[in-house]
Structures are given as C-alpha cells and as structure tokens.
Amino acid sequence: MSAGERSAVPDPAAAGRAAIEARRARAAVKRALAAGERGPRDVAERAWQEPGGPEGRLRVAEYLTSLRGIGPARAASVMESLGIAGSKRLGGLGGLQRERVRGWLDDVDPSRRPRLIVLAGPTAVGKGTVAQYVREHFPQIRHSVSATTRSPRPGEIDGVHYAFVSDADFDRMIEEDDFLEWAKVHNQSRYGTPRSSVQAALDEGSSVLLEIDLQGARQVRESFPDAVLLFLAPPSWDELVRRLVGRGTETEDERERRLETAKVELASQPEFDATIVNTDVAEAAREVVERILAAEADEAR
Numbered sequence: 001m002s003a004g005e006r007s008a009v010p011d012p013a014a015a016g017r018a019a020i021e022a023r024r025a026r027a028a029v030k031r032a033l034a035a036g037e038r039g040p041r042d043v044a045e046r047a048w049q050e051p052g053g054p055e056g057r058l059r060v061a062e063y064l065t066s067l068r069g070i071g072p073a074r075a076a077s078v079m080e081s082l083g084i085a086g087s088k089r090l091g092g093l094g095g096l097q098r099e100r101v102r103g104w105l106d107d108v109d110p111s112r113r114p115r116l117i118v119l120a121g122p123t124a125v126g127k128g129t130v131a132q133y134v135r136e137h138f139p140q141i142r143h144s145v146s147a148t149t150r151s152p153r154p155g156e157i158d159g160v161h162y163a164f165v166s167d168a169d170f171d172r173m174i175e176e177d178d179f180l181e182w183a184k185v186h187n188q189s190r191y192g193t194p195r196s197s198v199q200a201a202l203d204e205g206s207s208v209l210l211e212i213d214l215q216g217a218r219q220v221r222e223s224f225p226d227a228v229l230l231f232l233a234p235p236s237w238d239e240l241v242r243r244l245v246g247r248g249t250e251t252e253d254e255r256e257r258r259l260e261t262a263k264v265e266l267a268s269q270p271e272f273d274a275t276i277v278n279t280d281v282a283e284a285a286r287e288v289v290e291r292i293l294a295a296e297a298d299e300a301r
C-alpha cells in the first residue's frame with residue numbers, strides 16, 4: 001500500500017476524537033448562552049457566517065432551550081411558528097428562516113439594542129491592546145476596521161488591522177461618502193471608519209466598537225447622539241511615555257508629535273461619557289464591555 005493510499009484509509013479513532021471536540025465546542029456555546037456571556041443574536045449571526053462551526057452545527061432546538069426561560073415545549077412551538085423543522089441546525093437555515101429568527105429575537109429580546117461605542121484616548125494608552133482583549137474574550141462585540149493612509153507597521157495585516165489605502169483611494173472614499181467619520185491624526189496620516197460595515201453590524205443587532213481619535217469621536221457624537229463615548233486614560237503621564245517608547249514603533253520625531261496630540265486628547269476627557277483607566281488590560285477591557293452591556297440595556301428604558 002502506498003503512503004497516499006494509507007492516508008486515504010479512514011481513521012475511526014481520529015474521527016471519534018474530532019466528534020468529541022465538536023460536541024465540547026457546541027456545549028461551550030450553549031453554556032455561554034445560558035450564562036448570558038454570549039447574546040442570542042451574536043450566536044445566530046456567527047452560525048450563518050460559519051455554518052460548519054460550533055454555532056452553525058448547533059440544533060435550533062438546543063439553541064432555543066439554552067436561552068433563559070425557554071424550555072423544550074416553548075422551543076418546539078417557537079420552531080413551529082417560524083416554520084423550522086425539528087432536527088434543523090442553526091447553520092442550515094435558509095434566508096427566509098434566518099429573517100424570521102431575527103424578527104423573533106427582536107420581539108423576545110427588546111431589552112438589548114445595539115450601540116455604537118467609541119474607544120478613544122491618547123497615543124499608546126493601550127486602545128489597540130484593550131480592543132484586542134475584547135475581540136478575543138467577548139466575541140459578541142464587533143469591531144470596525146478603519147481605512148488609513150499610513151504605512152503598515154511590521155506584523156500589521158491589510159484588512160485585519162487596517163485597510164491600508166493610497167491618498168487617492170482615501171480621497172475617492174471621501175467623495176463617495178464611504179466614511180462615517182474621518183480625520184487627519186497627529187497632523188500626519190488620514191484615518192476613517194467605513195460606514196457600510198458598521199451599519200450592517202448594527203442592523204444585525206451587534207454593538208460596534210470604534211477605536212478612533214478625538215476628532216473622530218466628536219464627529220460620531222454629532223451624527224450618532226446616542227453613541228457611547230469611552231475615554232481610555234493612562235495611570236500617569238510617565239507611564240504613557242513609557243508605553244509609547246516601549247512599543248518602539250515610532251521615530252523620536254513621531255513620538256514627540258504624538259505626545260503633543262496626547263496633551264490635547266487628555267484635556268478632552270470631560271466630553272466623554274466615561275473614563276476608564278488602563279492600569280490592567282483585562283480589567284479595562286471588562287469595564288469597556290460592562291459599559292457596552294449597560295448601554296444596550298439602557299436603550300430600551
């Protein structure tokens with residue numbers, strides 16, 4: 001038997017392990033739903049983005065009975081009213097069924113409304129680090145990927161950290177009204193929040209976190225008066241400088257320019273809805289998420 005033929009032979013032990021792993025992942029999703037750590041909208045949208053993932057492989061009946069206050073009988077009647085067959089998996093729902101589930105979620109969960117959240121603060125305070133922690137630990141919150149005319153730093157990926165665009169492209173995007181807000185930051189490069197992806201996430205019921213500068217925060221306040229503006233502050237000025245120098249991604253000139261902007265940004269704190277001091281990344285991220293959840297709940301009152 002050749003090596004190729006050997007690798008084609010099914011390995012029941014490996015298949016069994018994969019099935020156990022998949023069951024565990026689905027159980028973790030159900031636990032998170034039951035504990036309220038993940039929202040029903042987030043799980044459903046994730047299932048439709050990745051029908052083969054743990055959310056997508058979850059049966060609709062299991063999904064529903066993981067929600068607080070819904071037992072097997074209520075789940076069966078909800079599925080009947082939405083025209084969903086008993087054994088259907090969440091990821092296997094068609095377009096019409098997905099729309100019906102979205103509508104049902106709007107009706108049963110009116111207490112949560114998605115919000116636009118701004119996370120601003122001086123250079124190197126840790127906005128990116130805290131946002132990354134939120135991304136990894138609180139997947140129900142979406143993040144906007146900005147466009148920028150600055151060059152990528154080592155390790156930055158186009159489309160993940162930023163959409164890196166030319167000046168001409170940025171001009172065209174402004175002309176076509178693609179930005180919800182944009183600004184020239186540190187008097188250097190331009191940065192902008194794409195309107196369409198943010199609106200799509202809000203329409204799907206997810207809050208969206210924008211990690212932007214003070215000028216952008218002011219524009220958001222103007223066009224979205226119910227946006228929540230969070231200011232991330234350093235424990236001290238010296239610590240801010242230490243973080244900027246320690247990051248090692250800017251030249252001396254660039255650092256000075258950024259620290260000049262930082263003084264203006266620090267003075268703007270009273271314009272924000274809340275200040276969160278970033279002493280510890282996990283703590284600061286938790287506080288950001290608590291503010292978001294409180295704002296989502298507040299909307300309904």
Ligand SMILES: Nc1ncnc2c1ncn2[C@@H]1O[C@H](COP(=O)(O)OP(=O)(O)OP(=O)(O)O)[C@@H](O)[C@H]1O
Nearest residue numbers: 122123124125126127128129243247278279280281
């Ligand atoms: N709580 C913290 N304690 C110690 N170091 C931190 C903390 N938060 C972030 N840092 C470090 O500070 C540096 C700057 O963080 P980060 O790049 O996230 O800042 P930023 O606010 O996004 O900056 P900029 O606005 O310039 O893009 C990084 O080296 C990061 O690891």
Ligand SMILES: Nc1nc2c(ncn2[C@@H]2O[C@H](COP(=O)(O)O)[C@@H](O)[C@H]2O)c(=O)[nH]1
Nearest residue numbers: 146182183185191192193211212213215216
């Ligand atoms: N107004 C906007 N500001 C933005 C946006 N995306 C990022 N930023 C801010 O720019 C500075 C510098 O970022 P860096 O990655 O070059 O260090 C920082 O304060 C960001 O928050 C945006 O879309 N709009």
